[in-house]
Amino acid sequence: MRTPFVAGNWKMFKTVAETVKYVKEFRNLVTNIDDVEIVLAPPFTALHAAAEAARNSNVCIAAQDLHWEREGAFTGEVSAPMIAETGAEYVIIGHSERRTLFGETDASVNRKIAAAFAGGLTPIVCIGETLDQRERNETFAVLDRQIRDGLDRVRSDQLAPLVIAYEPVWAIGTGRNATPAQAAEAHGHIRKRLQQWFGAEPAELCRIVYGGSVKPENIRDLATQPHVDGALVGGASLDVKAFSEIVSRSRNAQV
Numbered sequence: 001m002r003t004p005f006v007a008g009n010w011k012m013f014k015t016v017a018e019t020v021k022y023v024k025e026f027r028n029l030v031t032n033i034d035d036v037e038i039v040l041a042p043p044f045t046a047l048h049a050a051a052e053a054a055r056n057s058n059v060c061i062a063a064q065d066l067h068w069e070r071e072g073a074f075t076g077e078v079s080a081p082m083i084a085e086t087g088a089e090y091v092i093i094g095h096s097e098r099r100t101l102f103g104e105t106d107a108s109v110n111r112k113i114a115a116a117f118a119g120g121l122t123p124i125v126c127i128g129e130t131l132d133q134r135e136r137n138e139t140f141a142v143l144d145r146q147i148r149d150g151l152d153r154v155r156s157d158q159l160a161p162l163v164i165a166y167e168p169v170w171a172i173g174t175g176r177n178a179t180p181a182q183a184a185e186a187h188g189h190i191r192k193r194l195q196q197w198f199g200a201e202p203a204e205l206c207r208i209v210y211g212g213s214v215k216p217e218n219i220r221d222l223a224t225q226p227h228v229d230g231a232l233v234g235g236a237s238l239d240v241k242a243f244s245e246i247v248s249r250s251r252n253a254q255v
């Protein structure tokens with residue numbers, strides 16, 4: 001049985017002060033939820049403050065990206081050990097905004113996954129097709145390539161803690177979410193590939209979460225689909241009440 005996983009990706013929103021206010025309120029709203037892994041991903045500048053505000057709660061903190069080297073002359077970059085030192089325990093890797101706006105590739109995703117593990121962070125790896133690719137019937141081929149190249153040399157025992165976020169690019173920030181059937185189809189495909197490439201047991205343990213215009217109103221229909229183990233939430237996670245509602249509605253969704 002996989003524990004549902006729900007993460008809020010704040011993107012480039014919220015100052016340190018706004019983060020602390022949010023986390024203090026949020027931890028109280030979700031304090032009784034012990035059957036969902038709950039994660040917030042603020043910007044780098046607010047990671048430490050978020051981790052402090054979430055201390056001794058069931059809320060964990062994630063960074064939104066990392067560099068694959070531990071240190072070096074890489075102006076503007078942040079490494080896994082630096083992120084871990086803030087108290088964050090997870091890191092989002094390969095978000096479609098990083099892929100389309102900042103040149104992220106499956107090869108860099110792959111290096112970042114290795115760096116995350118080496119630095120003691122759990123990767124949340126984003127994959128997903130564009131609208132063009134879906135319309136050309138390339139969805140499964142794109143997902144296969146992103147998994148094969150992105151997760152190259154990931155060991156089977158590393159697959160269990162790792163989280164895969166299936167985020168169809170056409171559904172991110174557009175208000176147009178995948179239908180529950182579309183999500184189920186893609187998640188089933190991803191699980192099948194993980195089984196083929198990593199073995200049945202690790203594939204069974206890996207959480208595959210859905211992302212793209214998730215809201216309190218649609219989470220239940222998505223999270224009750226087979227192989228949908230939670231959500232990566234952008235816009236709706238900025239609102240503390242909406243996000244706590246999403247977390248709460250993800251509980252026992254597979255039962």
Ligand code: PGA
Nearest residue numbers: 172173212213233234235
């Ligand atoms: P959205 O973003 O929920 O605003 O569509 C999801 C994401 O980018 O992770």
